[in-house]
Amino acid sequence: MNFPAGVSRRSVLGAAAAGAAAPVLLSGAADAHGKGPGRAPKTYDLTVLGTSDTHGNVYNWDYYRDLEYDDSAHNDVGVAKLAALVNQIRAERRGKATLVLDAGDTIQGTPLATYYAKQEPITQTGTRHPMARAMNVLHYDAVTLGNHEFNYGLPLLNLWIRQLGFPALAANAVDAKTGKPAFTPYVIKKVSLGRHAPTLRVGILGLTNPGVAIWDKANVEGKLLFKDLVETAATWVPIMRARGADIVLISAHGGDSGVSSYGPEVPNENPSALIAEQVAGIDAILFGHAHNNVPQRFVTNVKTGKQVLLSEPSKWGQRLTRMDFTLVREHNSWRITAAKADSLNTNTVSEDPTVLAAVRSQHAKTVAYVNQVVAASTDELSAAESRYKDTPILDYINKVQTDTVTAALAGTSYAALPVLSIAAPFSRTAVFPKGDVKIKDVAGLYIYDNTLEAVVLTGAEVKAYLEYSAKYFVTLPVGATPDPETISDPAVPDYNYDVFSGVDYDIDISRPVGSRITSLSIGGVAVPADAQFVVAVNNYRRSGGGAFPGIVKEQVYNAQQEIRQLLIDWAQAKGSINPADFFVPNWRLVRAGVPVF
Structure with missing residues (x-):
C-alpha cells in the first residue's frame, strides 16, 4: 500500500489502531482536498451511518426500573435518540449522499419487544411492530437480520420484514430444502452524490449470525441453514461487482474477535475481521453482535493489500457509527481515495419526537403491563x-x-x-x-x-x-x-x-x-x-x-x-x-x- 508524500504508514495505521477518525488515504489518488501530483480529479463524498443491536429499544427508557435509562457512563438508548443524530447529519449534508444501515438484533431485548411477540403478538393482531414503526420513521436503506430476529419464530420474523419500508438482508441464511437464499442477500442502490454528479452504485451485502442454528434450533431446524460468513461473502461480492456495484459495503451481525461462544459444529460467530482480511472487493464493514464500541478499525486484505474499514456502534442505540468516504471517478469507474469512521454518542441529542409519537401508545401499554403486581x-x-x-x-x-x-x-x-x-x-x-x-x-x-x-x-x-x-x-x-x-x-x-x-x-x-x-x-x-x-x-x-x-x-x-x-x-x-x-x-x-x- 502506497501513501502520499508526507504521510507515513506508521502514522496512518497508528491513528486507525487508536480509534482516531483521521482518514486513511488510499493509494495513487488525490487526497480529500484535491491535492496530488498533476491535475487533481474532482472529489465526491459519501457518508454511511450505522446502527446495530438496538434490541427493542425505542424510548430512552428502562422498563425494569420504570425510569429514564441511565448508567454509570450516562449513556442513552433507543431508536428515537439514533433518529435525532441521523436527522442532524442528514440536515448538515443536505444535497449530499447519506446512507443508513443496521447490522441486526432488533426485535428482541426489552419488555416492549417481548409484549408484541408474546402478550399481543403481531402475528395474531396484525398490528405493526414497534420496531417497524420506529425504524420506518428513520428511513433506513437496509437492515441485516441478527440472531435474535429468529427468537420468536419465522412467522413473526417474516411479518416484521413485510412491515418494514426497506429491505432486510441475510445472504447466508438459505432454505434447507432448496439451498436458495431464504431472505434478500443484497441490494445495489443508485446513489446521487450531488447535482450533475455521476451516479454511484452502492452494493450492500447482509450477513446474519450462524449461531441461530444453535440458539434457535427449535425455530429453524429443517427449515433454514446458516452458511459460513466468510464463504458467503466470497460468493456474493464478485456477483455484486459483476452486477454493477461500484463500491461494496457489508452489514454483518458477527463480531470481529474471530472466536465463538460455541464449538466447531457451526461456522464462526465473530468473523468480521476475517471477512475483511480474506475476501477481496470489500470497501467497508458495519458489524454488530458483540455489543462493543469500535469507532474505527482497518484490516488489510491479504489478496489486494487494501485497507478495509470496519466499525461497530456499541448496543441499544448508545452509539451511531459514521463512515465517511472520499471518491473520485476516473475512466468511467469509481474509486475510494480516503475513508474514516467515528462513533457518535446519542446522549448528545434529544429524542426525535416523530419516533416517540409513532410508538407512544405501544410504549404506554408496555409500561402499564410491566407494572402489574x-x-x-x-x-x-x-x-x-x-x-x-x-x-x-x-x-x-x-x-x-x-x-x-x-x-x-x-x-x-x-x-x-x-x-x-x-x-x-x-x-x-x-x-x-x-x-x-x-x-x-x-x-x-x-x-x-x-x-x-x-x-x-x-x-x-x-x-x-x-x-x-x-x-x-x-x-x-x-x-x-x-x-x-x-x-x-x-x-x-x-x-x-x-x-x-x-x-x-x-x-x-x-x-x-x-x-x-x-x-x-x-x-x-x-x-x-x-x-x-x-x-x-x-x-x-x-x-x-x-x-x-x-x-x-x-x-x-x-x-x-x-x-x-x-x-x-x-x-x-x-x-x-x-x-x-x-x-x-x-x-x-x-x-x-x-x-x-
Whole structure:
C-alpha cells in the first residue's frame, strides 16, 4: 500500500489502531482536498451511518426500573435518540449522499419487544411492530437480520420484514430444502452524490449470525441453514461487482474477535475481521453482535493489500457509527481515495419526537403491563452476590423449573429420576423488593426469552458441567483476602456462573481449574459417576450456547414454555414469594474446605 508524500504508514495505521477518525488515504489518488501530483480529479463524498443491536429499544427508557435509562457512563438508548443524530447529519449534508444501515438484533431485548411477540403478538393482531414503526420513521436503506430476529419464530420474523419500508438482508441464511437464499442477500442502490454528479452504485451485502442454528434450533431446524460468513461473502461480492456495484459495503451481525461462544459444529460467530482480511472487493464493514464500541478499525486484505474499514456502534442505540468516504471517478469507474469512521454518542441529542409519537401508545401499554403486581415478597431478594454466593433469588428460578419438569414427567419412564435444575445470575442488579413484586421485577431477573427444556445427565456429566462454570473464578490461595468484585473474572458475563439445585457441592477456588468441584453429594452421600438425573435447563444452554459440556442432548422435556412466564405464573398462583418455600443452600465457594465467605 502506497501513501502520499508526507504521510507515513506508521502514522496512518497508528491513528486507525487508536480509534482516531483521521482518514486513511488510499493509494495513487488525490487526497480529500484535491491535492496530488498533476491535475487533481474532482472529489465526491459519501457518508454511511450505522446502527446495530438496538434490541427493542425505542424510548430512552428502562422498563425494569420504570425510569429514564441511565448508567454509570450516562449513556442513552433507543431508536428515537439514533433518529435525532441521523436527522442532524442528514440536515448538515443536505444535497449530499447519506446512507443508513443496521447490522441486526432488533426485535428482541426489552419488555416492549417481548409484549408484541408474546402478550399481543403481531402475528395474531396484525398490528405493526414497534420496531417497524420506529425504524420506518428513520428511513433506513437496509437492515441485516441478527440472531435474535429468529427468537420468536419465522412467522413473526417474516411479518416484521413485510412491515418494514426497506429491505432486510441475510445472504447466508438459505432454505434447507432448496439451498436458495431464504431472505434478500443484497441490494445495489443508485446513489446521487450531488447535482450533475455521476451516479454511484452502492452494493450492500447482509450477513446474519450462524449461531441461530444453535440458539434457535427449535425455530429453524429443517427449515433454514446458516452458511459460513466468510464463504458467503466470497460468493456474493464478485456477483455484486459483476452486477454493477461500484463500491461494496457489508452489514454483518458477527463480531470481529474471530472466536465463538460455541464449538466447531457451526461456522464462526465473530468473523468480521476475517471477512475483511480474506475476501477481496470489500470497501467497508458495519458489524454488530458483540455489543462493543469500535469507532474505527482497518484490516488489510491479504489478496489486494487494501485497507478495509470496519466499525461497530456499541448496543441499544448508545452509539451511531459514521463512515465517511472520499471518491473520485476516473475512466468511467469509481474509486475510494480516503475513508474514516467515528462513533457518535446519542446522549448528545434529544429524542426525535416523530419516533416517540409513532410508538407512544405501544410504549404506554408496555409500561402499564410491566407494572402489574404478581405477588408479595416476604423479604427483599437480590442477585447482587449470586455469582459467588448461594442466594434465594436463584433458588426461586430453580424451584419453578424443578416443579415444572417434575410435574410434566410424572407417570413417564423418567419419573423416578431425581430432578436437578440449572440457573444463572443474568443480571446482578435484579431485585425482588419486600412487598409488591411486579412483572418488571421478574423480567429484570430473567431478562432473556429462554424456554425450559430438560435432558438426562450422569453424575460425571453434572460434575463436568460444574467444573466448566467453576473455571471462571480466579484462583485464590489459602490466606488471601477475597474481593467480591474480582473473585469472578470481570470479563466473563454473569450468566456463565451457572449453579445447580438438587445436589450439594463445594467449589474450591484454591485448586486448579478442572478439579474444583468437591463434596458433590445428595443427602451426604457422594454422587456416583454413573448416577442418572433429569436436569432442567434453558434452551440456550441445551442448544450449546456457552459451549458447556454434556448438555447438548435429546430433550426429555420441551413444551416451549418461556421461563420468565413460568416465574410470573408461579408467583401469581402462590400470591406470595417466601424464601422458606424454595431456598435450600446447597453450594459454596471454599479454599481447602474453608468457606470463602
